[in-house]
Each structure stands twice: as C-alpha cells, then as structure tokens.
Amino acid sequence: MKKKATLADVAAAAGVSKMTASRALRGVRDVSKANIARVRQAAQELGYVGNFLAASLSSQRSDLIGVVVPNLANIVFAQVLSGISEGIAGSGMQPVFGVTDYDPDKEYDIIRNMLSWQPAGLIVTGLDLPEATRRLLENAEIPVVQIMDIDGEPVDACVGFSHIRAGEEIAQALIAAGLRKFGYAGCALTMDVRAAKRRIGFQRALIQNGLDFVEEVEAFELSSIGAGRLLTEQLLKKAPDVDCIYFSNDDVAAGGLFYCLEAGIAVPGKVALAGFNGLSIASGFPGRIATVRTPRREIGRKAAEIICSALDGKPAGGEAIELTPEVDLGLIGARKG
Amino acid sequence: MKKKATLADVAAAAGVSKMTASRALRGVRDVSKANIARVRQAAQELGYVGNFLAASLSSQRSDLIGVVVPNLANIVFAQVLSGISEGIAGSGMQPVFGVTDYDPDKEYDIIRNMLSWQPAGLIVTGLDLPEATRRLLENAEIPVVQIMDIDGEPVDACVGFSHIRAGEEIAQALIAAGLRKFGYAGCALTMDVRAAKRRIGFQRALIQNGLDFVEEVEAFELSSIGAGRLLTEQLLKKAPDVDCIYFSNDDVAAGGLFYCLEAGIAVPGKVALAGFNGLSIASGFPGRIATVRTPRREIGRKAAEIICSALDGKPAGGEAIELTPEVDLGLIGARKG
DNA sequence: ACTGGTATCGGTACCGGTATCCATATCAGT
DNA sequence: ACTGATATGGATACCGGTACCGATACCAGT
Numbered sequence: 001m002k003k004k005a006t007l008a009d010v011a012a013a014a015g016v017s018k019m020t021a022s023r024a025l026r027g028v029r030d031v032s033k034a035n036i037a038r039v040r041q042a043a044q045e046l047g048y049v050g051n052f053l054a055a056s057l058s059s060q061r062s063d064l065i066g067v068v069v070p071n072l073a074n075i076v077f078a079q080v081l082s083g084i085s086e087g088i089a090g091s092g093m094q095p096v097f098g099v100t101d102y103d104p105d106k107e108y109d110i111i112r113n114m115l116s117w118q119p120a121g122l123i124v125t126g127l128d129l130p131e132a133t134r135r136l137l138e139n140a141e142i143p144v145v146q147i148m149d150i151d152g153e154p155v156d157a158c159v160g161f162s163h164i165r166a167g168e169e170i171a172q173a174l175i176a177a178g179l180r181k182f183g184y185a186g187c188a189l190t191m192d193v194r195a196a197k198r199r200i201g202f203q204r205a206l207i208q209n210g211l212d213f214v215e216e217v218e219a220f221e222l223s224s225i226g227a228g229r230l231l232t233e234q235l236l237k238k239a240p241d242v243d244c245i246y247f248s249n250d251d252v253a254a255g256g257l258f259y260c261l262e263a264g265i266a267v268p269g270k271v272a273l274a275g276f277n278g279l280s281i282a283s284g285f286p287g288r289i290a291t292v293r294t295p296r297r298e299i300g301r302k303a304a305e306i307i308c309s310a311l312d313g314k315p316a317g318g319e320a321i322e323l324t325p326e327v328d329l330g331l332i333g334a335r336k337g
Numbered sequence: 338m339k340k341k342a343t344l345a346d347v348a349a350a351a352g353v354s355k356m357t358a359s360r361a362l363r364g365v366r367d368v369s370k371a372n373i374a375r376v377r378q379a380a381q382e383l384g385y386v387g388n389f390l391a392a393s394l395s396s397q398r399s400d401l402i403g404v405v406v407p408n409l410a411n412i413v414f415a416q417v418l419s420g421i422s423e424g425i426a427g428s429g430m431q432p433v434f435g436v437t438d439y440d441p442d443k444e445y446d447i448i449r450n451m452l453s454w455q456p457a458g459l460i461v462t463g464l465d466l467p468e469a470t471r472r473l474l475e476n477a478e479i480p481v482v483q484i485m486d487i488d489g490e491p492v493d494a495c496v497g498f499s500h501i502r503a504g505e506e507i508a509q510a511l512i513a514a515g516l517r518k519f520g521y522a523g524c525a526l527t528m529d530v531r532a533a534k535r536r537i538g539f540q541r542a543l544i545q546n547g548l549d550f551v552e553e554v555e556a557f558e559l560s561s562i563g564a565g566r567l568l569t570e571q572l573l574k575k576a577p578d579v580d581c582i583y584f585s586n587d588d589v590a591a592g593g594l595f596y597c598l599e600a601g602i603a604v605p606g607k608v609a610l611a612g613f614n615g616l617s618i619a620s621g622f623p624g625r626i627a628t629v630r631t632p633r634r635e636i637g638r639k640a641a642e643i644i645c646s647a648l649d650g651k652p653a654g655g656e657a658i659e660l661t662p663e664v665d666l667g668l669i670g671a672r673k674g
Numbered sequence: 675a676c677t678g679g680t681a682t683c684g685g686t687a688c689c690g691g692t693a694t695c696c697a698t699a700t701c702a703g704t
Numbered sequence: 705a706c707t708g709a710t711a712t713g714g715a716t717a718c719c720g721g722t723a724c725c726g727a728t729a730c731c732a733g734t
Contacts, residue, residue, distance in 0.1 A: 004478065006720060017684045022722065030682055047476045052453040053394040054720035057689050062390075072418060078409035081436070094450065097434050099418070113431065116389040139384045141341065225621045258621040261598065281618060284562045284595040343690060354714050359692065367712050391690035394719050 005046035013042035025050070056118060065095050065307055066114035066122045070102045070192075073222065074251070076277055076296055077125070080147065083300020084123065091308045093120065100125075102191040102222075108133045115140055121307035127152035127160075128193050143310035145303040149194055150322050157310075157319040159302045163194045166292050166325050167201025170274055171246070173327050174290065175209050179244040179272055182206060184216040185231040185256065186248035187223035195223075195248040198276060202246055213246075215239035223248060225281075228255020233263075236271075244272040250279035253289045257282075268332045278328065287330035294325040342383040350379035362387070393455060402432050402644055403451035403459045407439045407529075410559070411588070413614055413633055414462070417484065420637020421460065428645045430457065437462075439528040439559075445470045452477055458644035464489035464497075465530050480647035482640040486531055487659050494647075494656040496639045500531045503629050503662050504538025507611055508583070510664050511627065512546050516581040516609055519543060521553040522568040522593065523585030524560035532560075532585040535613060539583055550583075552576035560585060562618075565592020570600075573608075580608055587612035587619045590626045594619075605669045615665065624667035631662040 011021035016035055024031045024039035031039075042048075056062035067084060069077040084095055096119070098110035111133060114122065121143040127150070129137070137144050137155045144156040151162050174182075184203075189196045206212050217235045219227045228251060235245060247253035253275030260267045267273055267288050275282065278293030302321055348358035353372055361368045361376035368376075379385075393399035404421060406414040421432055433456070435447040448470060451459065458480040464487070466474070474481050474492045481493040488499050511519075521540075526533045543549050554572045556564045565588065572582060584590035590612030597604045604610055604625050612619060615630030639658055 004476075008720080018721080019685085019723095020683055023683090026722090032682065035682085047472070049449060049473075049477075050453045051394075051455060051720055052450075053390045053399075053455055054689090055453075055722070057388075057390040057394055057691085058720075058722040060689065060722090072409060072415035073412060075410060075412070078415070081409060085436075099422075112386060113389075116387045116392075118388060118390055135384070136386075139341075140386075225617055229621075254621065262622070280562055284566075284591065285599070345690080355691080356693095356715085357713055360713090363692090369712065372713085388690055391719090392692070394721085395690075395692040397692090397719065 005048045006051070007048070010039060010042045010046055010048045013046060014038040062118050062120055063093050064117055064119040065093050065304070066098065066111075066117070066119040067095050068098045068100060068107065068110055068114070068122070068124045070100050070107075070125055071222070072099055074249075075279060076294075079296040080125075080300040083297035083302075084304045085300075086297070087301035087304025088308060091304075093304075093308065095304075102188070104130050104133070108136070111136055120311055121145070123147060123303045123307065126193060127154060127158060129155075143307050145306050147299050147303050149197075150320055151197055154318065154320060157306050157321070159299050159306065159321040159323065161294065161323050161325050162201075163197035164201035164204075166276070166294075167198035167203075168205040169201075170276075170290065170292050170327050171202040171205035173329055174244055174246075174272065174274060174332070175205070175211070177272075177329060177332050179332075180211065181214050181239075181242045181244070182211065183235045183239055183242040183245045184213045184247075185218070185228070185235050185245055185252060186216075187219045187221060187227050187231075187252055189218060189248065190220075192223075192248065195276075199246075199248070214242055223251045225251055225255040225258065228252035229259040230255075232256035232259045236265075242271060244274065247273065247275045250275035250277045250282045250289065250291055253291070254279070254281045254284070257285060257288055261285075268330070272332050290327075290329045290332050292325045292327050295323045298323055342385045343388070344385070347376060347379045347383055347385045350383060351375040399455050399457055400430050401454055401456040402430050402641070403435065403448075403454070403456040404432050405435045405437060405444065405447055405451070405459070405461045407437050407444075407462055408559070409436055411586075412616060413631075416633040417462075417637040420634035420639075421641045422637075423634070424638035424641025425645060428641075430641075430645065432641075439525070441467050441470070445473070448473055457648055458482070460484060460640045460644065463530060464491060464495060466492075480644050482643050484636050484640050486534075487657055488534055491655065491657060494643050494658070496636050496643065496658045496660065498631065498660050498662050499538075500534035501538035501541075503613070503631075504535035504540075505542040506538075507613075507627065507629050507664050508539040508542035510666055511581055511583075511609065511611060511669070512542070512548070514609075514666060514669050516669075517548065518551050518576075518579045518581070519548065520572045520576055520579040520582045521550045521584075522555070522565070522572050522582055522589060523553075524556045524558060524564050524568075524589055526555060526585065527557075529560075529585065532613075536583075536585070551579055560588045562588055562592040562595065565589035566596040567592075569593035569596045573602075582608060582610050584610065584612045587614045587616035587626065587628055590628070591616070591618045591621070594622060594625055598622075605667070609669050627664075627666045627669050629662045629664055632660045635660055 007021055008018055011018045021039045024036045100107040123145050125148050127146050146154045146158040148160045150158055150160045151164050215238050217231050219231055221227055253273050256273050274290040276292050278291045282289045344358055345355055348355045358376045361373045437444040460482050462485050464483050483491045483495040485497045487495055487497045488501050552575050554568045556568055558564055590610050593610050611627040613629050615628045619626045
C-alpha cells in the first residue's frame with residue numbers, strides 16, 4: 001500500500017525541508033549534526049532508498065561507467081571486469097556491463113542503450129568498430145576507452161596490446177626453439193577480430209623465416225575446449241607431421257592438449273602446443289602449453305583509471321597505452337635440450 | 338560545443354511539438370506517417386540518443402531487470418546470465434548485472450544501488466540473505482526471483498534446485514556403484530553456502546548408509562583448478578586409501594583429475610572423482626569426473642520469464658520452481674565391472 | 675544598538691522526458 | 705449545412721530529485 005517513500009516523505013518525517021534532507025543524506029556541507037541524525041533516522045525508518053534516476057537527471061551527471069564486452073563465457077573478460085572494479089574503487093563510480101556476443105548490431109544497440117543512461121564514461125572492447133557505432137561514440141562527448149587492442153585508431157583513448165605483435169613474438173620464440181612445421185587451429189575468426197590479428201602476426205613471422213603454416217583448420221563456433229579437441233584431431237589427421245600447433249587461444253589449446261594426452265601423443269615432446277592468454281585452465285598442466293600471458297586485470301584497471309582521471313577535468317585526449325604481454329614457452333624450451 | 342540534442346531539439350527541427358516527437362519515436366498511436374518520417378529524420382540528423390533517465394522518471398517505470406550474482410569467474414553464472422538474456426528476449430527488458438564477490442555487505446550495497454534505479458524486477462542469487470538485505474527486497478514492491486537454490490524461504494519467487502538433495506543423490510549413486518571410502522575436498526565453504534549444502538546432503542547420505550567422510554580438506558580461497566590440485570594432493574597424502582573424492586564443484590574436481598593424471602593415479606580406476614555442475618572443463622576428459630549436471634541456462638530463462646509475466650499483471654506470488662539436476666557417473670559405472 | 679560574518683535552512687526553477695486531457699481538422703451520413 | 709465520429713496534434717502538469725540563491729538566526733566586535 002504505502003507507495004515507496006520519497007525524499008519529501010523523509011523530509012516531512014524529519015521535520016525539515018526536502019533540500020535539507022537531500023543534503024543530509026548526501027553528506028554535503030551546511031547541515032547541523034542534529035538534523036543529519038534526524039534525517040538519517042527518518043530515512044532508516046521509512047526504508048527510504050533514493051532514486052538514482054531523479055538524482056542524475058537533476059544533477060546532470062551520473063556515476064555510471066558503461067562497460068561493453070563481447071562475451072562472458074571467456075574468463076578473460078570476467079578478469080577485465082574485475083580489473084575495472086579495482087580501478088574505480090573509491091571513486092564512487094559504478095560499472096554497468098553489456099554483452100554483445102560478438103554481434104556488431106547488438107553492440108550498436110547496447111552502446112546506444114548505455115548512452116541513454118547518460119554514463120560518465122564508456123569502456124568498449126576492441127578497436128575495430130563499424131562506422132555507425134564509431135560515430136555514436138564520437139558524438140557522445142564523454143570519455144571513451146577502448147580496450148584489449150591497440151592495432152588501430154581509437155575514438156578517444158585506448159589501453160591494450162598489439163595482437164599482431166603478440167602473434168609475431170610467440171612465433172619467433174617457437175622458431176628459435178627449433179620448431180619448423182606449424183599447424184593452425186582456430187575458432188570463430190571472422191567474429192574474433194583480435195584472434196585473427198594474432199594469426200596474421202604469427203604467419204608474418206613464419207614467412208619472414210621462410211616458413212608458413214603447413215595446415216590450417218577452423219571451426220565457426222565460439223572457442224571451447226570441445227572445439228579444440230576436434231580441431232586438433234582433424235589437424236593431426238591431415239598433417240600428422242606438424243611439430244607445433246598454434247591455437248586461437250588457450251581454451252582451444254587446452255582442448256588440443258587434452259586430446260593429445262588421451263591419444264598418447266607427447267606434449268610438448270612430439271608436438272608443441274601454443275595458445276594465448278595464460279588462462280588458468282592451461283595451468284592445469286603447468287608448462288605444457290606455450291602461451292602469451294596478457295595483463296587483463298591491468299587493462300581493466302588502467303581503463304577505469306583513465307576514465308576517472310578524465311572526469312577530474314584532465315582531458316584524456318587520445319592516450320594510447322600499450323601494455324606488453326609476456327611470452328611463456330613453458331616446457332618447450334627444454335624439449336630438444 | 339553543441340550540447341547533446343534533446344527531444345525538444347528534435348521536435349523543433351521536425352516542426353512539431355515535443356509530444357508528437359516523443360510519440361513518433363516510440364511508435365505510439367496517432368501520429369501521421371508524414372510526421373513520423375519527419376521526426377525520425379530529424380532525430381537521425383541530430384544524432385539524438387534519448388534519455389533513459391528522464392523517460393523512466395517521467396513514466397514511472399523502467400525496463401530494467403537487476404541481476405545479482407556472486408561471481409563471474411565461475412562460468413556457471415555466465416551461463417545463467419545467458420539464460421536470462423534468452424528469457425527476456427523480445428520483452429523489451431534490459432538486464433543489468435551486479436557482482437558481489439560473495440561478500441554480504443557488497444551484496445547489500447549492490448541491491449540497494451539497483452533498487453535506486455527503479456528496476457522492474459530483480460533476480461538475486463541464493464536464498465540465504467542477511468536480514469537487512471531481505472527487508473530491502475521485501476519493501477521493494479517489485480517482483481523478486483531468487484535463483485540457484487530452493488532449500489529455504491524465498492522473499493517472493495524462486496527457481497533452482499535443492500543442493501542438499503543434489504549432494505544426497507550423487508552420494509547414493511556413488512555408493513550404489515560400490516564406492517565406500519570417501520574423501521571431501523572443498524573451497525571457500527563459508528562463503529559458498531550452496532556448496533556447503535551439497536556437502537551436508539552428501540554426508541547425510543553417507544551416514545544413512547553407515548559411512549562417513551574418511552578425510553576432509555578445505556581451502557579458503559575461491560574455487561579454482563589450482564586449488565583442486567593442491568587439495569587433492571593433500572587429501573591423498575592424508576588418506577591414500579580413499580576410493581572416491583567429492584569436490585565442492587567441477588573446477589576443483591578438474592584440478593583433482595589433472596593432479597591424478599600427472600601422478601599416474603588411474604581415474605576412475607584407482608580413485609573416483611565427483612564434482613558438481615557439469616562444466617565444460619570436465620568434458621575435456623569425458624566421463625572421468627562424476628558430476629551433477631545442473632540446468633543453469635534453464636534457471637536463468639525461467640527466472641526472467643517469471644519476472645516478465647509478473648509484470649504483465651500476473652502476480653507471481655511466491656512461486657517456487659524446482660528444476661531437477663541430473664546425476665552423471667561417467668565412467669564410474671564401468672569401473673568395477 | 676548596529677554591522678558584518680558564519681552557519682543553517684528553505685523556495686524556486688529546473689533536468690528531459692511522458693501521461694492525460696483538451697483542441698482542432700477532416701469527413702461520412704442525413 | 706449540421707452532427708458526430710475518427711484521427712491527429714498540442715498544452716500542461718508532473719516524476720523525484722538537485723543547483724542556485726536568498727533568507728534567517730545567532731554571535732562577536734565596536
């Protein structure tokens with residue numbers, strides 16, 4: 001029955017004006033101790049909750065930070081989110097998440113939707129946005145940070161690393177370790193632009209060394225352990241003599257490892273596996289999978305910090321922050337040695 | 338410079354009143370084709386985005402559904418979220434996520450925060466809420482669905498399954514398969530109430546059969562593969578003769594499996610492993626881990642549907658929907674014969 | 675007693691939309 | 705030509721807060 005209590009109700013109950021009640025609850029200057037206590041108490045008794053909508057509409061600002069990621073099934077993004085939480089801790093900001101499922105249309109809708117909440121800033125995954133989406137962000141007039149990638153032109157600021165270079169570097173390392181016959185197994189490369197960039201970098205390094213992929217297999221579903229198993233089986237059937245398989249990420253690589261373990265194929269003795277991301281699943285068999293460890297939490301934190309500092313007047317102005325991932329060959333180093 | 342276009346700007350540009358513009362953009366009755374086109378065009382040209390805050394404040398309703406989960410690192414909740422997305426598809430609702438990290442205080446804050454957005458409904462993980470949090474939900478006067486669990490008293494409606502019974506059932510099945518010497522390995526049981534409930538159910542079934550855990554080990558960190566490895570090593574050191582280990586979930590169990598594989602312990606030949614959730618990581622080695630497959634996506638979908646239908650006038654009124662998880666013994670059935 | 679300063683409060687005008695109700699135009703039917 | 709129904713547009717009053725500025729009270733200093 002009692003429809004939700006409003007600030008006016010609280011004020012009335014405390015015997016003060018709306019304004020005083022508002023100030024008391026927000027802890028803003030110029031309210032006597034006595035009134036603060038009275039208002040607090042009244043709010044408590046009425047179960048007053050406040051109305052974010054009215055507050056931000058009126059004050060023309062909000063403490064929301066919109067975060068757009070492609071996918072939550074991949075733990076990588078969960079970790080980015082956790083980094084973001086860290087980065088905004090204490091700033092009073094509140095993150096709001098949106099998931100695009102790698103669908104550009106959905107991405108456009110979600111970003112538009114988020115903008116309609118008048119967020120203070122936006123964190124968006126990826127640099128390669130459709131034109132319309134890009135315009136949306138450009139017109140938003142709020143700080144925008146694009147994360148995970150730096151191979152491209154950000155709308156505003158960006159934090160991430162070069163996937164092309166990451167692919168190149170692990171390829172160089174694997175070649176230096178003596179591997180020569182490379183296969184590739186990837187999932188959903190048309191959707192996952194960044195995985196595609198890594199593949200390109202990897203292949204570029206191969207070619208510079210007079211090599212190339214001996215064989216490639218691809219699945220169109222999203223990456224998963226199961227897909228990794230199947231792809232690996234396919235690849236080894238087509239090209240049994242590869243001595244290294246590069247996977248689009250660690251999930252797929254883990255599937256490959258599991259397949260090899262059950263099939264009795266020594267890893268990395270007979271065939272070396274390389275993935276991407278340094279996921280904990282790969283740590284289930286320490287060192288078996290070569291990987292590139294990426295600073296995900298760091299990226300989230302940095303992105304959040306950029307937004308927060310941009311809000312403190314400092315105009316971000318197209319910062320591009322490059323973090324460096326770290327190649328980890330695991331047991332491969334010891335393979336031939 | 339041009340500060341963001343408002344509806345008034347669009348209306349002016351289209352040569353109509355604010356109301357007509359509002360109606361045209363929302364596709365509500367009684368606007369001529371000609372004006373709809375004019376308004377649409379004007380909105381397009383001005384890059385008008387709309388203001389969710391003002392709209393919901395004015396109309397006294399919102400299309401937000403708040404979703405509170407404890408953790409995103411555990412894929413289970415990502416899948417619940419994806420089920421929720423399915424469930425609200427086409428209803429025009431929009432989910433907003435909050436993560437509590439299993440912290441009751443944070444949970445309270447997040448729920449309070451969400452309520453201040455005047456959401457149309459709330460989906461909250463778990464039945465066991467602190468008193469203050471519970472009151473918050475009771476006073477909210479919006480549909481609330483608690484998910485994942487049904488062992489307890491919901492504030493409003495709930496969708497899930499009985500963790501106690503899930504524990505009992507897999508225990509019964511394992512006993513029936515001939516296992517007798519059980520060990521337990523779990524993570525963060527004080528935080529993860531539902532894992533604790535499963536343990537209780539499991540133990541209850543053991544006792545009913547004149548058995549009990551031979552040995553238990555626990556870690557206080559959140560569940561992970563790494564923790565599973567260590568716990569398993571510890572447990573097998575303390576009690577080398579267990580023939581079955583029950584883990585708090587599949588992540589931990591997978592760690593156990595990996596440990597055994599590397600230590601050359603046959604699974605499930607020498608020791609059987611049982612977890613919970615039917616996670617894809619366990620499917621990396623099909624059948625090796627006994628598990629209870631839970632309908633996570635289903636839970637999310639159902640919860641979303643309850644909220645949506647509650648909003649269509651149908652007062653939900655304390656529905657408690659029990660879904661049944663499914664015991665999967667994997668290779669254990671074949672173990673002894 | 676008068677002035678000026680400080681600490682507290684309240685009144686009013688919004689923020690950007692939407693609900694509601696009223697006004698006007700158009701047209702068929704008699 | 706007049707009536708009433710139907711279709712369409714606009715005016716006004718909010719929704720629940722906050723910014724801004726002015727009002728009041730009280731006290732010290734001269």
